[in-house]
Amino acid sequence: MTGVQANTGTGNNRPSVWMRMGSSIDRRFKYYMIFPAVLIILLIGLFPAVYALITSMQGITMMEEDTSFYGLMNYKELMNDSRFWESLLHTMIFVIIALPAELILGLLMAYLFLERLPGRQVFVALLVLPVVTSPIIAGANWRLLFDNRYGPVNQVLGWITGEPVTILWTVDANYVYLAILIAEVWQWTPFMFLLLLAALSNVDQSQMEAAELDGASFTSIFKKIVLPAIWPVMAIAVLIRALDLFRLFDVVWALTRGGPGTTTETVSMYAYVLGFRQFETSLTSALAFVVIFMLAVTITLILRRMEIDR
Amino acid sequence: MMRGDKGTGLALRYVAALAITTIFIFPIYWLAIISFKTPNEIFAFPPVWWPESIQFANYAVLFKDGDVNAIWNSMVVSTVSTVIAMLLGTMCAYSIARFRTGGNFLSDWLISNRMIPPIAIAFPIFLLYVKLGWIDTYLGLIVLYTAFNLPYVIWMMRGYILDIPIELEESALVDGCSRWRVFRKVVLPMTRGGMFATAVFTFIFAWNEFIFALILTRSSVTTFPVQVTHYFGVDSTFWAKISAMSMLGMLPIFIVVAIMQKFIVRGISLGAVKG
Numbered sequence: 001m002t003g004v005q006a007n008t009g010t011g012n013n014r015p016s017v018w019m020r021m022g023s024s025i026d027r028r029f030k031y032y033m034i035f036p037a038v039l040i041i042l043l044i045g046l047f048p049a050v051y052a053l054i055t056s057m058q059g060i061t062m063m064e065e066d067t068s069f070y071g072l073m074n075y076k077e078l079m080n081d082s083r084f085w086e087s088l089l090h091t092m093i094f095v096i097i098a099l100p101a102e103l104i105l106g107l108l109m110a111y112l113f114l115e116r117l118p119g120r121q122v123f124v125a126l127l128v129l130p131v132v133t134s135p136i137i138a139g140a141n142w143r144l145l146f147d148n149r150y151g152p153v154n155q156v157l158g159w160i161t162g163e164p165v166t167i168l169w170t171v172d173a174n175y176v177y178l179a180i181l182i183a184e185v186w187q188w189t190p191f192m193f194l195l196l197l198a199a200l201s202n203v204d205q206s207q208m209e210a211a212e213l214d215g216a217s218f219t220s221i222f223k224k225i226v227l228p229a230i231w232p233v234m235a236i237a238v239l240i241r242a243l244d245l246f247r248l249f250d251v252v253w254a255l256t257r258g259g260p261g262t263t264t265e266t267v268s269m270y271a272y273v274l275g276f277r278q279f280e281t282s283l284t285s286a287l288a289f290v291v292i293f294m295l296a297v298t299i300t301l302i303l304r305r306m307e308i309d310r
Numbered sequence: 311m312m313r314g315d316k317g318t319g320l321a322l323r324y325v326a327a328l329a330i331t332t333i334f335i336f337p338i339y340w341l342a343i344i345s346f347k348t349p350n351e352i353f354a355f356p357p358v359w360w361p362e363s364i365q366f367a368n369y370a371v372l373f374k375d376g377d378v379n380a381i382w383n384s385m386v387v388s389t390v391s392t393v394i395a396m397l398l399g400t401m402c403a404y405s406i407a408r409f410r411t412g413g414n415f416l417s418d419w420l421i422s423n424r425m426i427p428p429i430a431i432a433f434p435i436f437l438l439y440v441k442l443g444w445i446d447t448y449l450g451l452i453v454l455y456t457a458f459n460l461p462y463v464i465w466m467m468r469g470y471i472l473d474i475p476i477e478l479e480e481s482a483l484v485d486g487c488s489r490w491r492v493f494r495k496v497v498l499p500m501t502r503g504g505m506f507a508t509a510v511f512t513f514i515f516a517w518n519e520f521i522f523a524l525i526l527t528r529s530s531v532t533t534f535p536v537q538v539t540h541y542f543g544v545d546s547t548f549w550a551k552i553s554a555m556s557m558l559g560m561l562p563i564f565i566v567v568a569i570m571q572k573f574i575v576r577g578i579s580l581g582a583v584k585g
Binding site for chain 2: 026029030031033034036037038040041043044045047048049051052055109112113115117118120121123124125126127128129130131132133134135136137138140141142143144145149150151152155158186189190191194195197198199232233236237240243246247249250253254267268271272275276281284285287288289291292295299
């Protein structure tokens with residue numbers, strides 16, 4: 001750091017009142033300003049991380065406070081834990097299906113609402129609501145909707161098929177994934193929609209019209225003009241959603257609690273069970289680190305692929 | 311293109327927009343309507359789509375049984391943590407925006423804090439809180455939500471501060487204002503809109519948070535999302551309470567969000583899209 005330097009976002013060489021005012025109090029001012037915030041984040045962020053790193057190499061369980069050093073034993077145990085790998089697989093299923101579904105539906109909706117439409121403001125305002133609903137409430141809400149007898153989902157399916165439908169959405173292993181995915185896609189498609197609508201509105205209209213006059217097809221206009229323009233926003237939206245989906249917990253908790261059995265148990269749910277039901281302290285800490293490590297690697301790869309890493 | 315079909319095209323799009331919006335709003339409608347139903351209507355087969363009369367008994371029960379305490383707890387925790395996070399976060403953001411404090415390292419570290427899955431640090435935090443005696447206290451949840459929201463506040467406010475011209479601050483300095491006074495009298499008023507928008511999302515996060523509220527509370531500071539899950543019993547589900555409680559919890563958020571329309575996209579995209 002070279003003393004006090006203003007970050008104006010514009011030119012650098014301004015005649016700097018900003019710099020000349022730099023007395024020693026001023027120089028310390030910037031550190032006073034960040035101190036309280038950094039302290040709180042360190043308390044909640046750093047302590048748990050250090051603690052988890054240490055305990056992940058010990059042998060603490062509900063039965064014993066074994067603090068002797070075991071090296072990577074817990075990590076090894078986790079690698080051999082089929083329930084962990086299954087929970088990872090379940091999580092990936094949710095990511096791989098929900099993410100493209102939300103993206104494609106959101107994009108189609110954004111196109112639908114892009115041009116002038118009477119009452120557009122009202123529609124968009126209403127579509128925001130799922131996004132700001134508490135995920136656990138969204139899950140609870142869908143549990144009532146999916147109720148096999150008193151919920152409207154089976155009722156509407158009954159109207160369509162013409163015969164009574166009695167699907168046990170949150171219990172029947174054949175339908176639990178669909179149920180969770182519907183709730184998930186319902187809540188977050190509007191998120192994609194809002195971001196993509198904003199991005200699409202910023203695409204250069206004249207460029208598109210010129211291409212249209214030249215007789216370019218919709219697909220080629222989309223590929224050559226629209227996609228590059230909305231790419232940065234789309235990348236951020238996908239990244240945010242991918243990270244959220246990876247820690248999926250609330251909706252699953254409300255709908256199935258990971259059941260039937262452990263059919264829909266996600267990594268987050270397994271970590272909860274391991275830590276707060278079975279009190280496998282050390283194993284839980286190891287799991288936390290494996291998850292953080294995998295996320296870090298994935299994020300780095302995604303950022304590199306998407307070329308938004310500045 | 312297709313000048314002739316413009317009317318038909320618009321009509322078709324309108325119908326599609328109406329249908330899609332209806333599908334997305336229907337679940338919330340259903341939750342709302344259950345809260346106004348009598349027990350007989352809730353457990354009617356086939357399900358009733360519109361109750362005979364709108365009645366508020368389900369809400370009255372929540373007030374009588376003291377369940378609304380959970381809303382009060384959520385209110386206290388969310389409000390206090392939002393105010394603290396906004397104050398400390400904006401200070402930090404100003405330092406980063408104008409002085410590049412900590413360089414890229416500080417910014418990267420802050421944003422990476424937001425990417426850690428909550429469950430990964432839940433257990434150590436639980437143990438820390440047991441040691442500190444913070445389990446089931448307002449203080450515990452307030453500190454936690456403040457810490458979780460700080461990176462977001464700093465990130466967002468940094469953007470809003472960079473949007474305002476630095477000349478105003480410089481002329482205040484020339485007039486002999488101290489740095490702190492410049493921050494209070496120039497920066498804070500200029501970023502009021504952005505602060506308000508950021509505060510709304512900070513509040514929503516704390517209001518909607520579930521995992522930590524579940525782990526770190528027992529009975530005295532239960533927040534409303536945790537309270538709702540209590541109504542899903544092993545052998546009975548309290549539909550009326552679930553719906554009425556959820557409505558009480560969702561309405562304040564919906565109202566604020568309706569007022570905040572123009573800030574929403576920037577808020578939920580972490581500032582990536584300037585709306």
